[in-house]
Amino acid sequence: MKYKSKFGFGCMRLPQTDADDPTKIDQELFNEMVDIYMEKGFNYFDTSYAYHNGTSELAIRKAVVERYPRESFKICDKMPTWALTSEEDNEKFMNEMLERLGIDYFDVFLIHNVNIPWFKLAEKNNTIEYVKKMKEEGVAKKIGFSFHDNSKLLKEVLDKYGDIFDVVLLELNYLDWEDPIIEAHKCYDLCVEHGLDVYVMEPLKGGVIVNPSEEIRNEFEKFNPDKSIASFAIRFCASLEHVKIVLSGMSTMEDLLDNCDTFENFEVLSDDENAFLKRMAQKLSESVAVPCSECGYCVDACPEMIPIPEYFNLYNRSKNQPESNIYRLYFHKLGDEKVPADECTYCGSCLDYCTQKIDIPEELENACEHFETGFSPYV
Ligand code: SF4
Numbered sequence: 001m002k003y004k005s006k007f008g009f010g011c012m013r014l015p016q017t018d019a020d021d022p023t024k025i026d027q028e029l030f031n032e033m034v035d036i037y038m039e040k041g042f043n044y045f046d047t048s049y050a051y052h053n054g055t056s057e058l059a060i061r062k063a064v065v066e067r068y069p070r071e072s073f074k075i076c077d078k079m080p081t082w083a084l085t086s087e088e089d090n091e092k093f094m095n096e097m098l099e100r101l102g103i104d105y106f107d108v109f110l111i112h113n114v115n116i117p118w119f120k121l122a123e124k125n126n127t128i129e130y131v132k133k134m135k136e137e138g139v140a141k142k143i144g145f146s147f148h149d150n151s152k153l154l155k156e157v158l159d160k161y162g163d164i165f166d167v168v169l170l171e172l173n174y175l176d177w178e179d180p181i182i183e184a185h186k187c188y189d190l191c192v193e194h195g196l197d198v199y200v201m202e203p204l205k206g207g208v209i210v211n212p213s214e215e216i217r218n219e220f221e222k223f224n225p226d227k228s229i230a231s232f233a234i235r236f237c238a239s240l241e242h243v244k245i246v247l248s249g250m251s252t253m254e255d256l257l258d259n260c261d262t263f264e265n266f267e268v269l270s271d272d273e274n275a276f277l278k279r280m281a282q283k284l285s286e287s288v289a290v291p292c293s294e295c296g297y298c299v300d301a302c303p304e305m306i307p308i309p310e311y312f313n314l315y316n317r318s319k320n321q322p323e324s325n326i327y328r329l330y331f332h333k334l335g336d337e338k339v340p341a342d343e344c345t346y347c348g349s350c351l352d353y354c355t356q357k358i359d360i361p362e363e364l365e366n367a368c369e370h371f372e373t374g375f376s377p378y379v
């Protein structure tokens with residue numbers, strides 16, 4: 001039970017009926033997935049004002065809120081920090097979120113995506129005081145923030161406000177555990193020092209971990225042919241004592257069933273398995289061209305509407321299969337159908353939005369060079 005209660009349904013990557021339109025959620029499939037998830041005794045749903053352009057909350061309302069008693073599930077929602085323009089916006093967004101979800105309280109409420117510029121925005125618009133008041137008034141049972149920056153900023157935030165919050169939602173996975181930019185291990189330790197619960201997002205790093213090169217895939221197969229690559233990544237996070245929730249964004253029934261199996265038959269990661277994952281993390285980080293988690297935040301911020309994560313996805317896949325020319329074909333097709341990657345104007349608007357601190361214009365240029373010349377600096 002201790003581990004089973006850690007499985008959270010992340011609602012940022014719900015199944016879609018149209019892959020190009022995030023608002024086209026496959027409600028029927030999502031309802032079926034919710035029924036299985038609830039039937040097996042899981043109950044935590046994580047969403048935000050921004051997911052699926054605002055339709056994730058509506059889909060949860062239809063699949064969960066209107067079909068199950070309120071006390072049988074928990075919902076976490078998040079304030080769109082980057083969109084705050086005044087103190088009054090806190091209340092405006094909160095009311096809108098309650099209305100979209102059709103509920104009158106949140107089990108968990110987070111300030112979304114705290115990084116250097118958006119932490120300033122949250123302070124300027126008094127959002128920290130506002131969520132504190134939400135808890136005092138019972139509109140939120142637990143409060144906290146989701147975090148996308150380094151340990152230096154996290155320390156600053158926790159030293160200042162650590163006693164107000166209950167929870168920090170961290171990007172945590174075995175690839176980012178010792179990563180010098182994400183610093184997941186250091187951030188986890190800081191939360192523990194401040195007595196805060198850690199909730200985990202991106203346990204699969206947006207799919208990077210489960211789409212490795214054939215060589216890495218074979219190593220997993222040899223190590224344990226009965227367990228999926230995803231199950232190791234999920235167990236890595238859930239085995240940590242102070243991790244109370246591990247979110248998994250599931251787009252297919254297969255993802256859901258695999259995760260259910262992992263949590264229903266949970267085994268804490270052994271020392272051998274930990275050592276194996278450490279080795280795989282090293283190999284994986286050497287084989288990824290751009291550590292993009294495909295969160296999509298940069299796309300809305302790009303005035304040219306460049307489908308940035310789609311280009312990075314092809315770039316990464318091409319790097320994992322250097323002998324194949326198919327990704328070059330896809331890259332050019334994507335440029336014909338949407339906006340070509342080389343239309344980046346280097347305006348920098350996307351940079352604050354990137355949860356992985358990627359130099360997006362530079363990496364777009366690298367991707368273009370890779371697909372133009374067939375030569376990648378990483379291969
Ligand atoms: S730097 Fe390039 S990718 Fe980023 S917002 Fe500007 S045009 Fe878009």
Ligand code: SF4
Nearest residue numbers: 292293295296298354
């Ligand atoms: S480039 Fe950054 S912001 Fe854009 S999808 Fe990838 S990780 Fe997210």
